[in-house]
Amino acid sequence: MNILVVGSGGREHALAWRISQSDSAHNIWTANGNAGTNLISTNVDVDPLNTEAIIQLAQNLVIELVVVGPETPLAHGLVDRLYKVGIPAFGPSKSAAQIESSKSFARQIITEAQVPGPDYHIFTDPALALSFIDKTTGPLVVKADGLAAGKGVLICMDQSSARKAVVTTMSDRIFGSAGDTIVIEEFLSGPEVSVFAFSDGISVSKPVAACDYKRVGNGDTGPNTGGMGSYTQPRFWSDELEHQIMTNIMEPTIRKLAEKNIPYTGILYAGIMLTQSGPRVLEFNCRFGDPETQVILPLLETDPIQIMNACTSGTLDSITVKWNDKPHVGVVMTSGGYPDKYETGRAIKGLENESPNSMVFHAGTRHDPDTGDIVTSGGRVLTVVGWGASIDDAKANAYTRVNNIHFDGSNCRTDISD
Ligand code: AMP
Ligand code: GLY
Numbered sequence: 001m002n003i004l005v006v007g008s009g010g011r012e013h014a015l016a017w018r019i020s021q022s023d024s025a026h027n028i029w030t031a032n033g034n035a036g037t038n039l040i041s042t043n044v045d046v047d048p049l050n051t052e053a054i055i056q057l058a059q060n061l062v063i064e065l066v067v068v069g070p071e072t073p074l075a076h077g078l079v080d081r082l083y084k085v086g087i088p089a090f091g092p093s094k095s096a097a098q099i100e101s102s103k104s105f106a107r108q109i110i111t112e113a114q115v116p117g118p119d120y121h122i123f124t125d126p127a128l129a130l131s132f133i134d135k136t137t138g139p140l141v142v143k144a145d146g147l148a149a150g151k152g153v154l155i156c157m158d159q160s161s162a163r164k165a166v167v168t169t170m171s172d173r174i175f176g177s178a179g180d181t182i183v184i185e186e187f188l189s190g191p192e193v194s195v196f197a198f199s200d201g202i203s204v205s206k207p208v209a210a211c212d213y214k215r216v217g218n219g220d221t222g223p224n225t226g227g228m229g230s231y232t233q234p235r236f237w238s239d240e241l242e243h244q245i246m247t248n249i250m251e252p253t254i255r256k257l258a259e260k261n262i263p264y265t266g267i268l269y270a271g272i273m274l275t276q277s278g279p280r281v282l283e284f285n286c287r288f289g290d291p292e293t294q295v296i297l298p299l300l301e302t303d304p305i306q307i308m309n310a311c312t313s314g315t316l317d318s319i320t321v322k323w324n325d326k327p328h329v330g331v332v333m334t335s336g337g338y339p340d341k342y343e344t345g346r347a348i349k350g351l352e353n354e355s356p357n358s359m360v361f362h363a364g365t366r367h368d369p370d371t372g373d374i375v376t377s378g379g380r381v382l383t384v385v386g387w388g389a390s391i392d393d394a395k396a397n398a399y400t401r402v403n404n405i406h407f408d409g410s411n412c413r414t415d416i417s418d
Helices: 012-020 051-061 070-075 078-084 103-112 126-134 161-172 237-257 293-299 304-312 391-402
Strands: 004-009 025-031 042-044 065-068 120-123 138-143 151-156 182-186 190-200 208-217 223-231 265-275 278-285 328-334 358-362 365-367 373-374 380-385
Touching: 004 012, 004 051, 004 078, 012 025, 012 293, 012 304, 012 358, 012 380, 025 051, 025 293, 042 237, 051 078, 065 078, 070 078, 103 182, 103 237, 103 278, 120 126, 126 161, 126 182, 138 161, 151 161, 161 182, 190 237, 190 304, 208 293, 223 293, 223 380, 223 391, 237 265, 237 278, 278 391, 293 328, 328 373, 328 391, 380 391
Parallel strands: 004 025, 004 065, 025 042
Antiparallel strands: 120 182, 138 151, 138 182, 190 208, 190 265, 208 223, 223 328, 265 278, 328 380, 358 380, 365 373
């Protein structure tokens, strides 16, 4: 098959890498990709957010399956447009992608499906939100309804910071129209886990779980980032927890969406908190996680193209999705200063220095035609993945490889998987 992967991060490198191992993958292109995807596929310089240009590209290349990595093209309806021109695409429709692009939509589905989550209230009027806050005590979470590049969730430990969050989101509109509706949630606490399962709109595959590390500093300190690392399987994972999450969260959500005639096809990503009263959903995402994808796709034993075709054709119940449980640890190397201001264009040295049981996925990298070097081009530059007989072995193998790679100002956490 001719396959087009849409996106340019570490997640898309991992997707292109795993797809390239399938006997069914004939030609793979990536739009717009990075220096890593160009080693295993052909990069094409087309913006994933330019829906019409992606359609044109897919038609010109006679693409038989489009795999959409990031949420924004999904929320813009790329999959719907591809279907209209007869090109199958892996990922949900615009209306099903609302599970991520509208937090109020997600909360309503969660409630109707009787899936456990925090108590919440939806507001479109800032005055009503403020008077609600005045009647509460204790911490709250204020969330912009729409996509806000991962920044729309404000954890407020007291009433005055919750009031401030409402004003900056709804009145100052720091997230633009994404904050015109907000959800105010009960603050929950406990370990967090990302859970992923394939769906064709009706069936739900066996899930896989990973933990990601969102804060920039060791010991979960400093500002939030796109993700500084991940590992699988979570130390606390068990068959019982998997069963609970499948029957109380993943299956009822897919069933409810089908019932409402919004069938969800693609990968469903649940961000779950394990509270004293059991697993509860913090958010749903309509795509693979980054950097979780880089540690979970190596566990996938079933042909990815077979799975994706089964999802797009409504035949997922005819195949068995198998994941192994070999420990994998992924360490993200970033540009110095990230997630704040950082510089790019720094030559990356040592990528060719292999070490046992490790591999490197690229994110913010590009080939510099003048020097021939691979140089940095973003905040998150690489995800270095190690594997082994235990999580500690996997961690040691990842960091051995990290220590072989150098670029000016590089930064990483040293405690991924602890
Ligand atoms: P989200 O984008 O909704 O996953 O939120 C980002 C992060 O905010 C999550 O990974 C949690 O750490 C935190 N968070 C979100 N919702 C809640 C909540 N209701 N209670 C406590 N923490 C939350
Ligand atoms: N790992 C967090 C995300 O992909 O949203």
